[in-house]
Amino acid sequence: MSVFEGFRFRHVTSPIHRLDPRVKFLYVLAMFILAVVFTEFFPLLVLFFLQLPFVFVAGVKKEWLRSLRGAAFLATVIFVFNFVFGFFYRTYTGTALLEFSLAMSLRFLVLVESFSVFFLTTSPDHLSLALEQSHVPYEFTFAFTTAVRFVPVLAEEAQTIMDAQKARGLELERGNFLKRVRNYIPILIPLIVSAIRRSLELAEAMESRAWGASPKRTNLYVLKMRANDLVLIALSIMLLAVGVYVRYYVSIPSLSMFLPPLPF
Amino acid sequence: MIEVKDVRFTYPTGVEALSGVSLTIEEGEFVAIMGQNGAGKTTLVKHFNGLLKPTKGTVLVDGVSTRDVSVAKLARTVGFVFQNPDHQLFCETVWEEIAFALRNFGFEEAIIEKRVDWALNLLDLIEYRQTSPFMLSGGERKRVALASVLAWDPKVVILDEPTIGQDHRQKENLRQFIVQLNGQGKTVVVVTHDVEFVAECHPRVVLMSAGKIVADGEAKKILTDTTLTSMASIVPPQITQIFLGLNDLGFPSDVIDVSEAKRVLFDYLVRSGR
Numbered sequence: 001m002s003v004f005e006g007f008r009f010r011h012v013t014s015p016i017h018r019l020d021p022r023v024k025f026l027y028v029l030a031m032f033i034l035a036v037v038f039t040e041f042f043p044l045l046v047l048f049f050l051q052l053p054f055v056f057v058a059g060v061k062k063e064w065l066r067s068l069r070g071a072a073f074l075a076t077v078i079f080v081f082n083f084v085f086g087f088f089y090r091t092y093t094g095t096a097l098l099e100f101s102l103a104m105s106l107r108f109l110v111l112v113e114s115f116s117v118f119f120l121t122t123s124p125d126h127l128s129l130a131l132e133q134s135h136v137p138y139e140f141t142f143a144f145t146t147a148v149r150f151v152p153v154l155a156e157e158a159q160t161i162m163d164a165q166k167a168r169g170l171e172l173e174r175g176n177f178l179k180r181v182r183n184y185i186p187i188l189i190p191l192i193v194s195a196i197r198r199s200l201e202l203a204e205a206m207e208s209r210a211w212g213a214s215p216k217r218t219n220l221y222v223l224k225m226r227a228n229d230l231v232l233i234a235l236s237i238m239l240l241a242v243g244v245y246v247r248y249y250v251s252i253p254s255l256s257m258f259l260p261p262l263p264f
Numbered sequence: 265m266i267e268v269k270d271v272r273f274t275y276p277t278g279v280e281a282l283s284g285v286s287l288t289i290e291e292g293e294f295v296a297i298m299g300q301n302g303a304g305k306t307t308l309v310k311h312f313n314g315l316l317k318p319t320k321g322t323v324l325v326d327g328v329s330t331r332d333v334s335v336a337k338l339a340r341t342v343g344f345v346f347q348n349p350d351h352q353l354f355c356e357t358v359w360e361e362i363a364f365a366l367r368n369f370g371f372e373e374a375i376i377e378k379r380v381d382w383a384l385n386l387l388d389l390i391e392y393r394q395t396s397p398f399m400l401s402g403g404e405r406k407r408v409a410l411a412s413v414l415a416w417d418p419k420v421v422i423l424d425e426p427t428i429g430q431d432h433r434q435k436e437n438l439r440q441f442i443v444q445l446n447g448q449g450k451t452v453v454v455v456t457h458d459v460e461f462v463a464e465c466h467p468r469v470v471l472m473s474a475g476k477i478v479a480d481g482e483a484k485k486i487l488t489d490t491t492l493t494s495m496a497s498i499v500p501p502q503i504t505q506i507f508l509g510l511n512d513l514g515f516p517s518d519v520i521d522v523s524e525a526k527r528v529l530f531d532y533l534v535r536s537g538r
Contacts, residue, residue, distance in 0.1 A: 157351075163315045164352040166335040167344040168412065169368030186364070189354035193398065197350070 009123050015228060016058035016121045021130035023229040023236075024118055030236040031114040034243045035107050040252045041099045043243075044106040050239075051113050060120045067116040068109065075105040087264060094264060095256040102255075124148045126223075133223050139212075146202070154195065161190050265291040265420065265451055266312055266342075271321035273307055281307040282318075283475040289453065291419070294446040296454045296462045296483070299472035300497035305455045306347075308472070309422050312453065313342040325420075340369055343418030347425040349409035353397040358389060361397050362412045369416055383415035387441075403434050420451040427458045439464055463487055463501040463520040471496045488518045 016024075031047065038044055055064045082101040086092045092100050128145040132138060162172070165186045172183050246252065266289040273282040281304045289295055297305045310316040311323045314330040323330045325338055346352060355361040362383050366376045384390045387407045392400060397408050406429070413421065423442070427435050435458075443465060446452045456462060462469065462483055469486045471479040471493075479492045486492055490508070493500050500508070500520075507519045507528075515532070519525050 160346070160348075161351045163310070164344075164346040166315065167313055167339050167346070168352065168365040169336045169339050169416075171334065171336045171368070186352075186354045190351055193354075194350050 009120060011123065012059060014058045014121070016054055016117075017123075018228070019121075019232060020223055020225050020229045021122045021126045022134060022223065023225065023232050024122060025130070027232055027236045028114050028118045030240050032111060033240065035110045035114075037243055037247055038107075038252075039100065039103055041103045041106065041255055042253055043246065044103050044110060047110045048106060048113070051110075051117055054117050054121075055113075058117065058121045060117070063120050064113065064116055067112060067120075071109060071112040075108050078108050079105040094262045095259050096254070097264065098259075098262060099255040129219060129221060129223055132217075132219070138217060150198075154191070157194060158187065158191055161187050164190075265289050265293075265326065267322075267324040268308070268311065269322045269324070271308075271311060271318040271323060273304075273311070273316060274319045281475055282311075284321075285472075285475070285477055287470065287477060287480070289420075289451060291451055292446070292449050294442075294452045294454075294465070294467040295470060296456060296465070296467040297470045297472060298456060298459075298462065298496060298498060299478075300457075303472040303496065304475040305472055306424055309344070309424065309453060309455055312420070312422060313344050314338040315344070336368065339365075339418070340416065341418055342420045342422065343413040343416070344422045345410050345413050345424065345426065347428065349397075349402075349405040352409055352412070353405060356396060357394050358384070358397050358400075358408055359393045361408055362415050365412055365416055371416070379415050379417075383411040386414065387411040402429050403431070406430065414445075418450075420453065421445060422453045422455070424455045425457070426454060427456060427461050435461060457498065459487065459498055459501050463504070464522070466521070471498075473497075484518050484520055487520050 031051075034047055035044065038047070055061055079101050082104045083097065086097045086100060091097075124145050127148070128141045131141040131144065166172075170183065170186055172187075173180070175183065266287075268285055268287040271282055271285045272280065274280045285304070285308060287308075297308065299305050307316065311318060311330065312325065314323075314325075314333065314335045317323075317331055325342060330338060353361055355364060359380055362380045363376050366379055371379070381390075384393055387410060389404070389407060389411060392404065392408075397405060400408065406426070410423075410426075426438055426442075430438060439461065442452055442454065452467075454462075454465075454467070466483050469479070469481065469483045470477055471486055473496045478495055479486050479489070487500055488504050488508070490500060499505075503522055503525045504517075504520050507515050507525065508517050511517050516528060519528060
């Protein structure tokens with residue numbers, strides 16, 4: 001569950017928290033594109049460290065580290081898969097293989113960390129406001145916020161169900177891999193059933209409070225762009241432009257320039 | 265049977281739910297743990313089968329520390345019926361649901377069959393043996409959950425809020441059932457808010473407030489002590505309130521159940537010659 005901790009919003013204020021969520025999303029999108037554009041190690045490393053100022057200004061270092069720690073396992077899996085398959089299919093050899101595999105797991109980390117910063121510094125309320133004011137239909141906005149809002153509730157429920165089944169002698173850690181997966185059936189079925197029950201109840205509660213009665217909704221808060229937001233827009237566009245320029249016109253240094261040739 | 269020695273427990277969120285609790289429950293005892301929301305009742309009983317391990321102090325079950333054995337092992341001795349049956353039901357039929365725990369404990373198939381049928385009979389569920397537990401009513405689901413625990417015949421049975429969502433008749437059935445279980449020598453621990461229910465059962469009452477035990481003794485003594493009950497935010501049984509009000513007419517102030525009240529009133533009427 002620690003990965004999710006790295007995405008959970010906490011109420012604090014910082015210049016990053018106050019930014020317009022739409023602009024922040026634009027920035028994350030720019031990071032996303034850049035991370036996908038490059039397959040080399042060094043540019044991805046630069047992208048990785050590019051997020052650090054945001055993390056420190058927002059004061060979410062602890063949560064951010066936790067999300068990285070959570071992602072470390074998957075990053076390792078990505079590295080191993082790329083390395084093993086690259087080795088057998090000979091798509092890359094030697095240092096290039098090492099670099100490619102490292103770059104792929106680093107790309108994953110860049111994606112995780114930038115999304116983590118976004119979710120750590122944007123309250124669910126702001127997020128839905130941003131969606132609404134970007135003319136996303138309210139039904140979708142509401143569904144999205146509700147989903148976010150129920151994650152901790154579901155996590156707590158999963159814990160209770162685990163306790164209840166353990167009290168009936170279920171041992172989650174017993175048996176081989178397949179058996180262990182099967183051990184989770186007694187957890188998943190009650191969890192899914194109660195989630196469906198809860199959604200029906202929620203729907204009824206919404207109906208009884210006249211949800212959707214007025215087609216045109218107004219908001220108490222209206223998102224407005226400020227100077228800082230404009231700066232971030234400019235920064236995002238600039239970074240994208242630099243990225244594209246580097247991609248096409250600059251020869252990117254590779255690991256093999258710094259490492260002796262490797263024997264695989 | 266269960267020994268709790270100076271246990272403190274802090275949740276990962278930093279909330280201290282138990283701040284120094286000591287309690288001994290003997291074999292064959294019937295204990296009701298009462299107190300307001302957040303007093304630490306459920307946290308305490310979750311220590312009895314090892315679902316929670318004390319942050320400080322020790323919990324011994326049959327002389328073995330809960331830190332040294334798995335929940336699955338302890339569950340064999342200490343059966344725990346959760347408040348909400350929907351948190352545990354997942355099988356296609358009621359029969360399978362009750363057999364689940366028995367399979368986990370490694371009973372033989374022939375014995376499983378016998379025990380499941382026994383438990384179905386015990387809780388009057390035999391007609392539902394092939395029904396999906398999800399098709400049953402709330403009260404019936406609760407009975408299935410209870411049957412699924414009683415099936416493996418644990419020495420201790422813990423019931424977390426067993427009366428919630430049950431109508432009067434169901435409650436009365438449950439009460440008789442619990443008293444009967446206790447009569448057969450089982451240790452029964454009930455966690456509840458339901459004062460009237462406890463009053464009719466006459467168990468030993470453990471009163472909790474803010475993570476501590478504030479009183480421990482006979483139901484008759486504790487439920488009629490208004491300072492204690494108000495400290496734990498519970499209201500004395502209605503019949504007790506009446507008798508407390510009639511105290512100045514010479515009525516006893518320690519009446520908690522209706523049949524006893526009837527007897528006292530009857531005696532009074534006879535004595536006064538009416």
